[in-house]
Amino acid sequence: MHTLVFLSTRQVLQCQPAACRALPLLPRELFPLLFKVAFMDKKTAVLRELVHTWPFPLLSFQQLLQECAHCSRALLQERPSTESVQAVILGLTARLHTPEAEADAGTQPLCRKHVLRVLDMTGLLDDGVEQDPGTMSMWDCTAAVARTCIAQQQGAAVEPGPAPTPVEVRVDLRVNRASYAFLREALRSSVGSPLRLCCRDLRAEDLPMRNTVALLQLLDAGCLRRVDLRFNNLGLRGLSVIIPHVARFQHLASLRLHYVHGDSRQPSVDGEDNFRYFLAQMGRFTCLRELSVGSSLLSGRLDQLLSTLQSPLESLELAFCALLPEDLRFLARSPHAAHLKKLDLSGNDLSGNQLVPFQGLLEAAAATLLHLELTECQLADTQLLATLPALTHCVGLRYLGLYGNPLSMAGLKELLRDSAAQAELRTVVHPFPVDCYEGLPWPPPASVLLEASINEEKFARVEAELHQLLLASGRAHVLWTTDIYGRLAADYFSL
Numbered sequence: 412m413h414t415l416v417f418l419s420t421r422q423v424l425q426c427q428p429a430a431c432r433a434l435p436l437l438p439r440e441l442f443p444l445l446f447k448v449a450f451m452d453k454k455t456a457v458l459r460e461l462v463h464t465w466p467f468p469l470l471s472f473q474q475l476l477q478e479c480a481h482c483s484r485a486l487l488q489e490r491p492s493t494e495s496v497q498a499v500i501l502g503l504t505a506r507l508h509t510p511e512a513e514a515d516a517g518t519q520p521l522c523r524k525h526v527l528r529v530l531d532m533t534g535l536l537d538d539g540v541e542q543d544p545g546t547m548s549m550w551d552c553t554a555a556v557a558r559t560c561i562a563q564q565q566g567a568a569v570e571p572g573p574a575p576t577p578v579e580v581r582v583d584l585r586v587n588r589a590s591y592a593f594l595r596e597a598l599r600s601s602v603g604s605p606l607r608l609c610c611r612d613l614r615a616e617d618l619p620m621r622n623t624v625a626l627l628q629l630l631d632a633g634c635l636r637r638v639d640l641r642f643n644n645l646g647l648r649g650l651s652v653i654i655p656h657v658a659r660f661q662h663l664a665s666l667r668l669h670y671v672h673g674d675s676r677q678p679s680v681d682g683e684d685n686f687r688y689f690l691a692q693m694g695r696f697t698c699l700r701e702l703s704v705g706s707s708l709l710s711g712r713l714d715q716l717l718s719t720l721q722s723p724l725e726s727l728e729l730a731f732c733a734l735l736p737e738d739l740r741f742l743a744r745s746p747h748a749a750h751l752k753k754l755d756l757s758g759n760d761l762s763g764n765q766l767v768p769f770q771g772l773l774e775a776a777a778a779t780l781l782h783l784e785l786t787e788c789q790l791a792d793t794q795l796l797a798t799l800p801a802l803t804h805c806v807g808l809r810y811l812g813l814y815g816n817p818l819s820m821a822g823l824k825e826l827l828r829d830s831a832a833q834a835e836l837r838t839v840v841h842p843f844p845v846d847c848y849e850g851l852p853w854p855p856p857a858s859v860l861l862e863a864s865i866n867e868e869k870f871a872r873v874e875a876e877l878h879q880l881l882l883a884s885g886r887a888h889v890l891w892t893t894d895i896y897g898r899l900a901a902d903y904f905s906l
Contacts (some may be wrong), residue, residue, distance in 0.1 A: 412483075421654055459499075469527075489541060491536070491552075492547070496552060499530075505518065507605050528583070544727065550587075557608075560604065561600050580609065581634065583613075584610045585614045589617060595629065610631070624656050631698050636702075636904075640667065647686055650689055667728075669704075670707065701724065703728035705755075709733065726906070727753070730757065730784070737768075744769040766797065769798070770798055773798070776865050781809050783810065787815035792821060818844060824877075838889070838890045840895055843870060
């Protein structure tokens with residue numbers, strides 16, 4: 412239900428020219444709701460004028476576009492409209508180009524043009540959902556903000572008169588080979604510019620080592636909370652070059668590294684030196700709470716990595732890291748286990764000697780664990796049933812990912828019944844039961860489970876039966892699904 416104030420605001424904005432003229436006469440307290448409605452309904456002219464005359468020091472997407480008392484729609488959980496984001500940027504540009512004399516002449520009550528100090532555009536939904544030509548991805552948003560920074564600096568070089576009041580623009584930046592040069596120019600342009608670019612989260616994909624270092628050197632050390640390096644194939648040598656530049660961000664809370672290759676079974680002298688240097692640099696982080704080292708060979712070396720950290724982690728992703736039983740035993744005994752909110756062990760075989768250490772790890776993390784990802788861990792019914800006592804002790808668990816494991820319908824039903832004790836559980840991503848395949852080899856490799864065709868009629872009956880069991884136990888609100896792509900993985904900062 413929408414409130415009367417919301418409905419009235421929506422009606423006021425139907426005629427955009429009249430609404431723009433009325434803004435100077437409206438109470439400041441209405442501006443946040445005006446912004447949300449204008450953003451939602453793509454009232455671009457009003458949005459531009461709202462940013463142009465914003466009467467508060469902070470304009471934050473995270474505050475203004477969340478679910479509120481007036482409207483239950485949380486726009487931050489949707490891909491933003493291209494038109495709306497562009498309107499905000501145009502409003503900021505207009506504000507920066509407003510002559511000082513115009514503002515001083517009293518044309519705007521309360522000198523509204525000179526109040527805004529921070530535009531926070533962080534928190535927009537990231538890529539990973541269905542593409543829509545009417546919405547803006549994070550890559551597009553990065554490009555739009557970068558173009559504005561460059562244009563503003565170029566315009567400032569030729570426009571006479573006093574410099575406009577600076578505005579800090581906080582953004583999450585995404586960069587790859589194609590956009591690197593453009594973003595680097597934008598970061599350089601924002602130094603000393605009235606429009607100062609401040610990066611909160613940086614994600615660099617498929618970027619050469621020297622380019623990654625160049626970007627890190629341009630970022631404000633006080634703003635950055637996450638560095639996410641994907642598909643860069645750095646290896647230990649490349650990582651040893653980059654990590655000291657990352658370690659200078661003393662407020663960094665999340666570090667995500669992928670494909671850090673180095674053969675721990677036959678280590679070279681150079682490889683060992685690089686690994687020790689990497690560990691020494693990791694010891695410099697004082698605020699790190701999330702570490703992701705997916706697809707990195709850490710067999711038997713997890714203790715060396717985690718022992719260097721100054722504080723316990725709350726999120727740890729070790730997907731496809733070829734973990735050994737001793738790695739899991741160390742993690743269960745470490746200070747990290749009792750603080751973990753999110754744990755991802757996908758792609759590690761937990762079916763053999765790793766099973767008992769894994770169960771011990773679940774017991775150690777039971778009090779805090781909210782999100783558990785076990786995709787492609789070779790867990791069949793026998794292993795799952797043996798793990799259920801430890802798993803159900805995780806009473807606060809909200810998400811459980813089991814996709815790609817060779818489970819039968821009987822195993823899933825047992826899990827569903829036992830999970831009744833987990834009152835906070837909201838999502839279970841389960842595999843297609845092995846009963847629904849024809850002629851599976853046993854044990855079935857994960858690649859077969861992911862690629863082989865299933866009997867749709869059998870699976871429809873499985874879905875119906877699971878749904879009936881949920882209804883009978885009063886848990887219709889819990890989502891049991893095989894759609895691994897339709898549900899975005901919970902971000903650490905949202906837990």
